[in-house]
Amino acid sequence: MSWAWFHRLASPPRFYELAGRLQPWLGGGAAVLLLAGAIWGLAFAPADYQQGDSVRILYIHVPAAMLAQSCYVLLAVAGVVSLVWKIKLADVALQSAAPIGASMTALALVSGSIWGKPTWGTWWVWDARLTSMLILLFLYAGVIALGQAISNRESAAKACAVLAIVGVVNVPIIKYSVVWWSTLHQGATFTLTAKPAMPAQMWLPLALTLPGFYLFFGFVLLLRMRLELLRREGRSQWARAALRAAGHVGERP
Template identity: 75%
Template sequence: MNWIWLHQLASPKRFYALAGRLLPWLSVAAVVLLGIGIVWGLAFAPPDYQQGNSFRIIYIHVPAALLAQSCYVMMAFAGVVGLVWKIKLADVALQCAAPVGAWITFLALVTGAIWGKPTWGAWWVWDARLTSMLILLFLYFGVIALGNAIGNRDSSAKACAVLSIVGVINIPIIKYSVVWWNSLHQGATFSFTEKPKMPAEMWLPLLFTVLGLYCFFGAVLLLRMRLEVLKREARSGWVREELLKTLGEDAR
């Protein structure tokens, strides 16, 4: 199979232009969706019949937990693309996504602890779901550390790709930990493939926040990747053209 089209699509110049067109749309979508979801969920959604108002942390915790796992899966996919097809933009995506994924995972752990205190009576328990999420955070730290520690760019890309691919085995462990082990953590609260277990006035704002956080991640990732591409391609002619174009628009 001819993969030339994939290399052409992943060219730095083409990616930079495409990302520039997508950024405003993703940014606006993130602000609108997150604004609607958070305000609706925190102020207008009815309280849970068991947990009362403490359940409202779900509108931050669940989207963060879902995105933390999705981000790592994306990194593993980028690692495969970089190793198999030698596409350097895949390495850019992987290393730019790792810090964002680490912050999102940290947010999921912190909000989970806030939720766990009134629910379980403790900020932290060595529950299977919590422990595997903590391992995910360490995997993100490992990718970031490898990227910074190895001076050679190609060696760094290979090492980060291998760790991302090996570490992705933790994702099904996170997902099915509540099924495989006796876990304090409740089952899946939200799924795109199953009928919601909550009334519409509770799960609709959750859907808005999930979609909004994914749009936010997309915008941040594209912005970081554009900056990294400019850094790596600083001596290329098209970068000078983009710079002159930007300076010309600012002069107006």
């Protein structure tokens, strides 16, 4: 029963309709959480006694870094589904998520550098955590480049899926690099199994921006997937009907 439901969900017209229903909820939730968390964290949360106001960048840096890693795990899962079960929607998800993950990785690196300058006295060090995050950005770039360079859609899907699966080994390296090696990068800000080391006034805004980033990711991912489905299925009856319903009568994606 569950597999039958999964295959029905993987149907392009069914997924397109469901994604359209979810988008407003994801977008609205993301807007509320990000706005509340950002205002609280940037304007009202106390400064750190050592880092001063530079600590406020964690409300952007931490969610971006976590989302960058989670997104690549999603790419790997989509790659397995695409290779093993030949579900085309998995390739759509992979291709749609890669640019978002690359953007989050770049944001994590840039925001980390901005924090590192006043804290470490330099914009960049070849630290294990920073280096493995840079490798993650290159992996995202590789997936995007493969998807655009190979004209045959089936061959491009296989190549991107293989790279996503192979590259996912970098994710645990990023996570545990501060444990396995002596690095400048600090450990986890807080975990689910331990009491936060920082006061509640500082970590509660992060507890808002973190899910806000993930809801924003879901919103943008569904938006990109719907557009990609229309592009690939533009000649199908359901896609034409969707374009007419959206007011794009006579247009081709």
